[in-house]
Amino acid sequence: MRKTIALLLLLAGALAGTAAFAHGGKTHRLMGTVKALHENHLTVTTTEGKEATVNLTADTKYERDGKPVDRSALAEGVRVSVHLDEEDKNAVEVKIGAPAEHQH
Numbered sequence: 001m002r003k004t005i006a007l008l009l010l011l012a013g014a015l016a017g018t019a020a021f022a023h024g025g026k027t028h029r030l031m032g033t034v035k036a037l038h039e040n041h042l043t044v045t046t047t048e049g050k051e052a053t054v055n056l057t058a059d060t061k062y063e064r065d066g067k068p069v070d071r072s073a074l075a076e077g078v079r080v081s082v083h084l085d086e087e088d089k090n091a092v093e094v095k096i097g098a099p100a101e102h103q104h
Contacts, residue, residue, distance in 0.1 A: 030082040
């Protein structure tokens, strides 16, 4: 039984490594707070404190609390989780959260 579990863990680790290699090390996910919102792109301050800009397209979907919403729900200062396309340039889906808390 232990050998079977060890083999399954080894196999799972190998598959996870293959999946990461297939994506070229890209995560296809961006999390942070909206710094700026423009007509066709969004600038996010990531949870690591860096700035990232992604394109918003006609196909970008928006969601809040698990329900589809209009792009107008997106605003500066709200937390977002952005699912990116394969090139990490275009937003496929933007999950909109609560406004970020200000630190004093």
